[in-house]
Amino acid sequence: MAVVLITGASSGFGLEGALAFARNGDTVYATMRDVAKCGRLQQAAAEEGLSLRIKALDVTRPQSFDAFIRAVVEEAGRIDVLVNNAGIVRPGALEDLSESALRLVMETNFFGPLLLTRSLLPVMRAQRSGFIIMMSSLSGLAGLPGDLPYAASKFALEGATEALRHEIDRWGIRLALVEAGMYATAIFDSSMVGEALLPSDYPPDSPYRPLVESRLREVRDRRSQAFHPRIVGELFVAIAQSDGKQFRWPADEVATRVLGTMLAQDDVSRDQFLRMVAGADWWSEGKNHAD
Numbered sequence: 001m002a003v004v005l006i007t008g009a010s011s012g013f014g015l016e017g018a019l020a021f022a023r024n025g026d027t028v029y030a031t032m033r034d035v036a037k038c039g040r041l042q043q044a045a046a047e048e049g050l051s052l053r054i055k056a057l058d059v060t061r062p063q064s065f066d067a068f069i070r071a072v073v074e075e076a077g078r079i080d081v082l083v084n085n086a087g088i089v090r091p092g093a094l095e096d097l098s099e100s101a102l103r104l105v106m107e108t109n110f111f112g113p114l115l116l117t118r119s120l121l122p123v124m125r126a127q128r129s130g131f132i133i134m135m136s137s138l139s140g141l142a143g144l145p146g147d148l149p150y151a152a153s154k155f156a157l158e159g160a161t162e163a164l165r166h167e168i169d170r171w172g173i174r175l176a177l178v179e180a181g182m183y184a185t186a187i188f189d190s191s192m193v194g195e196a197l198l199p200s201d202y203p204p205d206s207p208y209r210p211l212v213e214s215r216l217r218e219v220r221d222r223r224s225q226a227f228h229p230r231i232v233g234e235l236f237v238a239i240a241q242s243d244g245k246q247f248r249w250p251a252d253e254v255a256t257r258v259l260g261t262m263l264a265q266d267d268v269s270r271d272q273f274l275r276m277v278a279g280a281d282w283w284s285e286g287k288n289h290a291d
């Protein structure tokens, strides 16, 4: 059975993925930046009689990656699957977001997965096999207003993954991108959806507030239709067992529809589609409210 390393396993897709691989009989290194947050995962694993190896790994600390990979290989002998799952969002307009917020999203969602992959590649090249799964998003295909840092990080991840694919295929290393619609996970609790919608430190007089608040309100209102993260956890296992020919994996029917639309469009149709999805024509037309 495979040796699997997954990032951001304290909640959401990472937690579900760790359980799904363990159910499959794989040896799972379930990593998280703060192991004090392992309670939910540990309890869920115990309820099913599953065993996991829970380890600390912060994806914004690339200086720790080589030693971490070495330690796993010393212990488990190999690493067959890496799931680069950890990620964050920072909603807001470009003029309102601090440079440190922009950089943190890129460090977490782009440089983290890329540099962890780079640390692992010598191991996979020596094995002449391996599967690397990158958790992308529909925001990696469609940049919507009020969500710039996240879209930028996922677009960058998509481009890097596509470029890397044929650098490493000669060693039997396969790469896949997961595209997902909206799922009920903690990512929306962090800063996106509270009663106030925007965090208390968001610039109170920002001219962009109506746009950003309206976009967040829409996310909050759609939350009841969100999919269960178990779908993506199980998809990770299915991808790792595939022959690697499929590169982009839509996780649900929304992702399938968006993928089909976004990858087959001219610029005008793409712009119309983005405006329709964002629901922000009122903003572009200089109006004050969505209604």
Ligand SMILES: NC(=O)c1ccc[n+]([C@@H]2O[C@H](COP(=O)([O-])OP(=O)(O)OC[C@H]3O[C@@H](n4cnc5c(N)ncnc54)[C@H](OP(=O)(O)O)[C@@H]3O)[C@@H](O)[C@H]2O)c1
Pocket: 007, 008, 009, 010, 011, 012, 013, 014, 032, 033, 034, 037, 057, 058, 059, 060, 085, 086, 087, 088, 108, 135, 136, 137, 138, 179, 180, 181, 182, 183, 184, 185, 186, 187, 188, 229
């Ligand atoms: N939910 C959706 O609708 C959706 C859709 C498309 C794509 N995604 C992507 O799916 C991935 C997982 O997100 P989720 O929805 O499952 O949200 P989540 O429940 O918030 O999980 C995100 C995980 O990433 C971890 N994380 C954040 N910063 C980290 C760091 N520096 N080092 C290591 N781990 C870190 C979090 O740890 P803490 O517990 O310590 O915060 C948490 O375990 C993300 O890449 C996200 O962009 C989500």
